[in-house]
Amino acid sequence: MVSLLRNQKVRNALLQILYVGSIAAMVLAGIVIARQNLAAQGITSGFDFLFKSTGWDLNFSLLPATANDPYWWYFLIGIINTLFLGTVGLTLATIVGTIVGLARTSSNELARLLGRTYVDIFRNIPLILQVFFWYAVITHLPTPRAAHEGWGFLLTSRGLYIPFPNVSSAALAAATLAVIAAIALPIWLGRTSRLSLPVGQRGGIQLAGTAAALACAAIILVAGRLADSPLLDFPALQGLNLRGGLRIPPEFATLAIAIAIYGGSYIAEIVRGGFKAVGKGQVEAALSLGLGPWRVFMLVRLPLALRAMLPILANQYVWLMKATTMGIAVGFTDFFMIVALTINHSGQTIEAIGILMAGFLVINLSLAAIFNRINKAIALKGNQLRA
Amino acid sequence: MISGNSPRSSGPAVLIENLDKYYGTFQALRKVSLSVDRGERIVVCGPSGSGKSTMIRCINRLEQHNGGRITVLGTELNDDVGNIDGIRREVGMVFQHFNLFPHMTVLENCMLAPMIVRKVPRADAEATARRYLEKVRIPEQAMKYPGQLSGGQQQRVAIARALCMQPEIMLFDEPTSALDPEMIAEVLDVIVTLASEGMTMICVTHEMGFARRVADRVIFMDGGEIVEQAPPDEFFTSSRNERTRQFLSQVLGH
Numbered sequence: 028m029v030s031l032l033r034n035q036k037v038r039n040a041l042l043q044i045l046y047v048g049s050i051a052a053m054v055l056a057g058i059v060i061a062r063q064n065l066a067a068q069g070i071t072s073g074f075d076f077l078f079k080s081t082g083w084d085l086n087f088s089l090l091p092a093t094a095n096d097p098y099w100w101y102f103l104i105g106i107i108n109t110l111f112l113g114t115v116g117l118t119l120a121t122i123v124g125t126i127v128g129l130a131r132t133s134s135n136e137l138a139r140l141l142g143r144t145y146v147d148i149f150r151n152i153p154l155i156l157q158v159f160f161w162y163a164v165i166t167h168l169p170t171p172r173a174a175h176e177g178w179g180f181l182l183t184s185r186g187l188y189i190p191f192p193n194v195s196s197a198a199l200a201a202a203t204l205a206v207i208a209a210i211a212l213p214i215w216l217g218r219t220s221r222l223s224l225p226v227g228q229r230g231g232i233q234l235a236g237t238a239a240a241l242a243c244a245a246i247i248l249v250a251g252r253l254a255d256s257p258l259l260d261f262p263a264l265q266g267l268n269l270r271g272g273l274r275i276p277p278e279f280a281t282l283a284i285a286i287a288i289y290g291g292s293y294i295a296e297i298v299r300g301g302f303k304a305v306g307k308g309q310v311e312a313a314l315s316l317g318l319g320p321w322r323v324f325m326l327v328r329l330p331l332a333l334r335a336m337l338p339i340l341a342n343q344y345v346w347l348m349k350a351t352t353m354g355i356a357v358g359f360t361d362f363f364m365i366v367a368l369t370i371n372h373s374g375q376t377i378e379a380i381g382i383l384m385a386g387f388l389v390i391n392l393s394l395a396a397i398f399n400r401i402n403k404a405i406a407l408k409g410n411q412l413r414a
Numbered sequence: 415m416i417s418g419n420s421p422r423s424s425g426p427a428v429l430i431e432n433l434d435k436y437y438g439t440f441q442a443l444r445k446v447s448l449s450v451d452r453g454e455r456i457v458v459c460g461p462s463g464s465g466k467s468t469m470i471r472c473i474n475r476l477e478q479h480n481g482g483r484i485t486v487l488g489t490e491l492n493d494d495v496g497n498i499d500g501i502r503r504e505v506g507m508v509f510q511h512f513n514l515f516p517h518m519t520v521l522e523n524c525m526l527a528p529m530i531v532r533k534v535p536r537a538d539a540e541a542t543a544r545r546y547l548e549k550v551r552i553p554e555q556a557m558k559y560p561g562q563l564s565g566g567q568q569q570r571v572a573i574a575r576a577l578c579m580q581p582e583i584m585l586f587d588e589p590t591s592a593l594d595p596e597m598i599a600e601v602l603d604v605i606v607t608l609a610s611e612g613m614t615m616i617c618v619t620h621e622m623g624f625a626r627r628v629a630d631r632v633i634f635m636d637g638g639e640i641v642e643q644a645p646p647d648e649f650f651t652s653s654r655n656e657r658t659r660q661f662l663s664q665v666l667g668h
């Protein structure tokens with residue numbers, strides 16, 4: 028018996044059983060207690076509430092929503108809002124992080140200092156404070172009547188108004204695809220082996236590809252424009268209110284900015300670490316072959332740095348995705364806030380929180396799975412000797 | 415501009431005059447002068463920290479010198495980016511730790527620079543790459559990644575990669591020091607073949623047998639200076655310099 032307890036495998040298995048068992052006991056106890064409490068309050072448990080109408084409104088939704096809609100529809104909207112905020116926030120944070128991270132690795136002393144200051148400041152202030160700060164800044168912008176104006180943009184306390192094309196949503200989606208193609212095409216043309224032209228001489232083809240895709244986007248927009256209205260709809264003051272253009276609500280703008288700036292400071296460190304991990308030897312080899320600094324960056328430093336960055340970046344993305352729950356601090360109806368409102372209005376605490384946790388698990392596990400696949404696909408083959 | 419100085423212009427392949435190099439306040443090279451003729455094979459040796467790497471890295475501007483002149487194939491190495499690019503095109507380098515691009519196959523490693531720098535069409539670049547991989551005796555590894563090869567194989571890929579640019583001059587910085595003994599010979603054999611075909615080369619190495627076999631001249635460096643240079647016979651048997659003899663007794667194990 029004693030010798031069995033000294034066996035490492037047996038020990039690990041016992042620990043696992045103890046661990047899982049204690050968690051299961053806690054969960055079971057929680058459910059039993061909750062059921063008793065709910066019964067005492069006269070609330071029936073179960074998921075029937077999903078099909079009842081909510082009776083309250085949302086301040087931000089990408090899909091049509093009214094107070095008559097059922098809870099399940101609101102949850103869906105919440106998930107879409109969270110994903111939308113996450114996508115915008117993570118994209119902006121990645122852009123900010125790349126710029127700051129590159130500044131931190133640059134040979135220019137001032138750029139390095141600015142980058143370091145940025146990281147030191149924004150990484151060390153809690154996200155919730157930054158959210159409140161940006162919310163205060165945005166809600167203290169002038170009223171629509173005294174809005175800051177420039178290039179057709181209007182900054183007001185009621186939100187950011189930007190010019191927006193007056194086109195059908197189908198045309199808008201098609202044009203977006205064309206713009207994505209305009210970015211992806213030169214990258215593909217630069218790497219594919221289907222062209223016999225040497226990689227260094229593809230500038231012309233790449234430029235033509237981009238131009239063609241952009242032209243497509245323009246044609247789609249013009250063709251898809253709504254009748255009897257100007258192509259671009261500029262926001263303008265009418266009476267006491269602003270009409271036209273696209274309004275970005277202050278709550279969304281606040282969160283997108285806060286996540287971009289806070290997340291950017293973390294991503295900057297990841298970018299810096301990634302570039303530091305690239306061996307000096309590979310860079311020297313590329314230089315000794317006569318490759319110029321830009322080519323060395325694009326063909327050697329960036330691809331190697333990306334591989335070093337990606338696993339940590341995936342963690343950071345999952346983390347920032349969870350940070351979208353800050354929406355509740357300023358009243359943005361993300362998934363978390365909708366769940367909170369649901370609990371308030373319906374009393375279905377356990378069910379709603381269960382849905383919340385399941386939703387975030389699915390979102391974040393999918394994100395992690397996607398990154399794992401990319402990681403595996405681009406992982407360096409064989410043993411890597413660190414020189 | 416490099417254009418006026420075609421690789422075929424006359425004069426030495428590499429001319430180093432009174433070269434000084436500082437790292438901060440530390441002087442790594444002191445008034446080093448060396449002339450290497452076309453087709454000449456130079457072996458550089460000397461104790462650790464004597465400035466061997468620094469000297470050959472100055473020749474293709476991986477290090478920037480602080481005093482004196484370096485002229486490669488008639489082009490002076492100065493701040494002119496055109497000169498630097500032109501010289502790097504004609505000077506291949508092989509490193510102690512191979513420094514292959516780990517995210518590219520062996521073939522891609524060999525094709526990259528010719529296609530981008532020399533603007534060689536893909537098919538030609540591939541043909542050249544395969545020819546040189548044959549020459550370093552690993553044609554069957556073309557589609558593998560560097561991490562999947564042994565050290566000796568990686569170093570031979572590195573040599574092939576440099577050769578694919580069809581350089582006039584090859585620099586080797588301790589090409590076999592990171593290799594296990596049984597792999598040293600396979601790499602040295604490749605370099606010996608190259609030498610026998612008339613490639614101009616400067617090779618930093620402690621392989622004295624190799625030096626005896628291929629070198630036209632052996633350079634001994636110590637404390638950032640060239641202390642002695644002589645043909646191998648003379649260098650190994652009748653050097654009268656105290657520092658040289660001390661060094662030789664160490665590496666030859668007497």
Ligand SMILES: Nc1ncnc2c1ncn2[C@@H]1O[C@H](COP(=O)(O)OP(=O)(O)OP(=O)(O)O)[C@@H](O)[C@H]1O
Binds near residue numbers: 466469
């Ligand atoms: N980047 C650098 N910064 C500061 N000092 C350096 C740097 N590179 C080399 N040195 C110094 O310059 C001197 C010459 O270095 P170098 O690498 O040329 O020596 P080496 O002869 O190649 O030695 P080894 O046989 O160990 O490779 C050494 O004292 C070294 O410490």
Ligand SMILES: [Mg+2]
Binds near residue numbers: 467468588
């Ligand atoms: Mg050295």
